[in-house]
Amino acid sequence: MFALKQTSLLLGKRDPHHVIVSGSYIPTDPEEAKYGSVFFVFTLKDVRELASEIKSIILEGFRQHFYQDLERNPEQSFEETLQAINDNGSKLADAEGIDWSESLNVAMVVFSGNDLHLSVGGQSSIYLLRGKHLTNISEGLNPESDHQAQKIFFSLASGNLLASDKIVLSTENLGEIVDLNALKAKLGSDHITEGESIPALSHATLAIVSCQIATSGGRAKTADITESKTEKYIPTKMSVGKSKLANTWDILKGNVQKNIERIFDRNRPFVRKPFTLSKLLMFAGIGLIVVVGIYMLISYQRDSGNRQNIETLVAQASRDREDAKTRAIYDKESAKNLLLADQKKLSDALPGAKDVVLVAQINGELVEIRTLLETIDNVFRIEDPKVAFDLSKERSNFDGKGMLRVGNDMYAFDSDALYKLVVDKIDRRTVVVNGNTTSSIALATPITKDNIIELYTTDKQLIEYKGGNFTPITAPGENANWQNAVDVAEYVDRRFMYFLDPGNNTIWRYGRDQNTFQAAVAKNVAKLDFSKAVSLAIDGAVYVLTSDGNITKTYADEKKDFEIDGLTDPLSEPTKILADKNQDTGRLYILDPKNSRVVVLSKSGKYEAQYIFPGYNDLLDIELVPSLTKDQLMVMTRSGKVLQVELK
Missing domain, CATH: 1.20.58 (Methane Monooxygenase Hydroxylase; Chain G, domain 1)
Incomplete structure (x- = not known):
């Protein structure tokens, strides 16, 4: 049996509109105290006047049911007590017209010898601090299906405790409102002042119970029920699940x-x-x-x-x-x-x-x-990336298609417009494509040597943007049709434009001579399988990315050895490959939207790093912006946000 010491910690600022009550019941009778000691904390929203009745229901439930038979398994007694609290709570809810799932968050634990029994209601949670680990041990006790408005508790859980464990009862799910690493460091210290407050996105009250080895003849200090001062609580609605309070094999x-x-x-x-x-x-x-x-x-x-x-x-x-x-x-x-x-x-x-x-x-x-x-593994989680531009604010009907860089200028484009982006400046200029265009822009590539942009449309037209003007370009050859393409790219050292055409299992190369293009030349001399190809990049060698996460490398029309090496989690339906200019010691950047990340490889295929953007499920395109200090990775979403990350 442990000696139990309780302290409290406040997160966020106070709000007089909600009441927080924390309490403990440690019987004075030695046998009852050995059988179990109770700790709880709850927050009541909008019905402050019922706080004392809720507290009374909890206490009477334990006095009448939990200590009724001290030979019975404490978990069984705890279950019976929770059922009694549910019954009386339901009567009160019916009488007052209250939905407990919206009004009450409650966390409750019973310490019985070296065992812990726990349950939660509403959005409360209970955490175990053991060594360096802070873990939510009440997760899943309140299922979100089969909502029952009048029921407070749904399930219970049990486990064994060790000396120096700390149990943290919270009126909120802490992962949503506070930095858990910072909180863990605070909870692990021996310098928590009673009622101390730390910053958080919203308010929560924590009741912290420390398990300490009892000295000979020593025991946890008995305590009466205590009520905290009124604290702030910002309500969030949650559907409460339906689950029986289950007996266990131990019972x-x-x-x-x-x-x-x-x-x-x-x-x-x-x-x-x-x-x-x-x-x-x-x-x-x-x-x-x-x-x-x-x-x-x-x-x-x-x-x-x-x-x-x-x-x-x-x-x-x-x-x-x-x-x-x-x-x-x-x-x-x-x-x-x-x-x-x-x-x-x-x-x-x-x-x-x-x-x-x-x-x-x-x-x-x-x-x-x-x-x-x-x-x-050099995995960088970009939890709060810098949003360099939000093009959805520029046009309400923004329909993102991609990005490209022409020299020192960055452009984004949607189905009928180009956006010139000035990195690190708020200045931004929008150029709308010629209104006579009958189809939407699908792809774009620069011809850097001529400082122009070639826009490829959904009906296989090519529109050239240069000096603020848009000019339709007639395809070379007798049939005057541009080839099919799922991606287009330039070879920056030459006036070459490449069309990736998986339907015909090839890559078409168009050479440019001043203002005209030469006829297309098929470049799959090695007869490789491009049927699943989705993107290509060129730095002298040609890299073709497939939807199943493979990369094929060719140079001078010959296949070169290339295999992704060292990537723990394989690519899953990647959509874009980008190569920097350095053919030997440079990098490849792979956009993997399904995993919300950009993977960085060497030009030989060895894994180097990855940048993960949690919560961004619509990553569309990537581009590099060279810098004298650290190169910048620009990542565009379909919704029009352009994220900027400094490469490591």
Whole structure:
């Protein structure tokens, strides 16, 4: 049994319109205190006057139901108590016309010896701080389906505690309102002042209960119910799920054990009586109970052994992480392989972890492994990228198609307009395409040597933009038709324009001589498979990207060896490839919208880095802006935002 110490922490500013109540009930009777101590926190919105009634319902529920039978499994008593709180809460909601899912967030825990039992209502959450891990252990206890407005609690969970664990009861889901790493550092310190406040996007009250080893004769300090001052709460609506409060095998095991103890009580006198049919049935029942008890004992031992194996696995993974940090300095591949092996073992062990605290340990370790893997792998998560331009504000009907760079000038284009972008300046000029154009712009490429832009339309026309004018260009050859294309690109050192044509399994090259183009030349001399091609890039060599994530490299019409090497998570339906000018030591940039990222490879295919844009699911195009200090990566979304990232 631990000595329990409670403190509180406030997130965000106060708001007088909502009331926050935190409380604890630690019985003065030693046997009841050993059986379980209760801690809770709740926020009540718009119906402040009911706070005392809610508190009374919680306390009376525990006094009348939880401590009724101290020989019963505490989890079973906790379940019965939650059901009683639900029943009385439902009556109050009906009488007042209240929807608890919109008005009440509540988190509740019971400490029983080394065990923890917990439940939540509304948007409250409960976290475990163990070592360096802060994990939400109440996730999934409030399903969002089958909404029941009058029900407060839906499910419960249980797990084992260790000395120095901290349990954090919160009136909000913290991941949405505060930096969890900063909060974890604060919670891990020994300098939390009671009622201390830290910045957050909205308010939450945290009740923090620390588990400490009790000194001889020592115990947790008894406490009466306490109510905090009114705090701010910014409400958000959540549909509350429907789920039964479920008994566990531990409860059944406890009940069987008690029955066996009563049956085999050696203090009872033994009296020989006639062997009747009722006795035969009684002994048959005893035999059945013994068999079930043995089965449960074997199951318990198996579960206990499984738990020990998982705990050993988690501990080993933690040690391997420290080892991997050292290995990464001189052998990144070895470090990655070590972490990936532990990641797989932990993921495989997760379904067999029935203890909510053990699940939290595994998930916490998996998060740490993923973070370290990303550090070793040069994975940069751009959580809040700079929005250099928002073209949707320029035109309400913006329909993004792509970007390109002509010398030092950047352009974006949609179905009927060009946008000249001045990087790092608010100046922006929009040029609308000639209104006589009968089809939409689909693709564009510069001819850098002539400072012009070639616009390819959906009906295979070519429109040339130069000096502010748009001029239709007639295709060379007898039929005067431009070839099909899913992507177009220039070779900047020559006046060459390339059309990628997977339908005809080729690449067409158009040479330009002053103001006219030469006839198209098919460039798939090596007879490669371009049927899945989606994009191409040229730096002297030609790189063709396919929808299944492969890249083909040719030079002087000959296929060259090229294989992506070192990318942990393969490309998934990539859409764009971009090459810088340096053919030997330069880089390739691959747009992978399905994974919201840009992957960086060397020109030989070796993985170098990746930039992930969480929450951006409509990445459309990429372009590079060279700089004397750090080159800039420009990423355009379909909705018209142009994101700017400094390359590492």
